Amino acid sequence: MTLLDVRGLTVRTDEGRTLVDDLSFTVGGGERLGLIGESGSGKSLTTLAVLGLLPAGMTATGSVELAGTQIVGAPEKRLTAVRGRDAAVVFQEPLTALDPLMRVGRQIAGPLGRRTGLRGAALRAAVVEALEQVRLPEPARVARAFPHEISGGQRQRVALAMALACAPALLIADEPTTALDVSVQAEILALLDTLVREREMAVLFVSHDLAVVAQVTDRALVLKDGRAVEEGPVLDVVGAPRAAYTRSLVAGARTLQAALDLRSSR
Template sequence: MSILAIRDLVIRTAGGRTLVDRLSLSVGPGERLGLIGESGSGKSLTSLAALGLLPDGMSATGSVELAGTQVVGATEKQLTSVRGRQAAIVFQEPLTALDPLMRVGRQIAGPLARHRGLKGAALGRAVTDALTQVRLPDPERLARAFPHEISGGQRQRVALAMALACEPRLLIADEPTTALDVTVQSELLDLLDELVREREMALLFVSHDLAVVARTVERIVVLKDGRAVEEGTADEIVHAPRDPYTAALVASARQLEDALDRGRTP
């Protein structure tokens, strides 16, 4: 049984413009699925729809079943019981995803108290453990910091710690490394891969970067203008793309990789 099953998802604006058109995909237990496409392809909207987080002025029809709960048409109370425990999301820019007026530890403590009923010393230990698991040094000190007092890479690890704190079955990572430099990006991808495998979680990894997606997932869905144009294993997509749009993405990724390699050559 799939943890996330999307069937004929349509996302429209209030004015009737279709942004995602009859999209279907599924993520099974422990599976890692990549959702890739250029800006405006509908990939981030799809990840938001999976948790019932579409912005005001947008609506979804079709079916989005998350861990047995139908997200489309669900009440906020129903969704609150699913978010954090069954599925969690890490966004592209942690500085905007985190509350700038709240200390890091308190932000991680929120879902732990709500979903696991922790309080007092047990809650404090759980916060420290969550920061330690994402390889952050001196977690007690960092828990007392505000988001603006730590680096971008540290903020994204804090966001990851928050997402993983309640041990969800599905992690949605929406462009989680785009705002980071190349070295920090690579370190975070390695950490993400390690944690997902250790916990046997499912992963929906959303990105415009084919090279990043291919190193992270087993299967890829390619979106163009809100529609899935191709689906296959990571190896099939990278080495034998069938759709011209996918082939263009592969060629672009290879050109960028070649240019970076030339830049690194002494």
């Protein structure tokens, strides 16, 4: 079953500059698709368009159908109903995604209460359970904390808990581990993999890191200057790329990894 169907998606600025150009792809139920590309390739704009979250000064055309709902041109009320229920997003830097003036528990409780109708003690218990599910130690304490009072890795787990609390069919992860150190990144990716498998969710995973995409996705779509240049099973795209641009990304990643391996062996 197709969960997300994107056809001819084009994103332009009010000045007429094209940032995403005639992009088409699908994500099936339970499937994991990776969007690969350098900064400025249109990856993040694509995910924002999928949720109807493009910033002011940008307009989307084409078709984005999410769980049977047309996103392009939809009124805000309809988009609000889709977000959280059908799709949720985890952004790159949770410190900016989270409200710095609101305790963690309240930030999870807001959308969770609206979706489930829970109130009072039942809602507070559900918030703690959501934090437990992302393997946060002392979840009750974390729920009482402000975002600046917990670590970067804990903030990203909180962001993941917020995204998963309403059991969306599609999780959009936009560079969710880029701001974390290597060891914490590995923990978050392993946690994400486990939770997605347990819940049989679909994933749209955005990253410039080919190794990460190969680790967590089934299929890859490579973007350059807002256009698709290659698509296929992720191991084929990374292991035997057809497009020159993809080959340059793979070569760069291999060169970097070789340098890191050499340094670590000294």
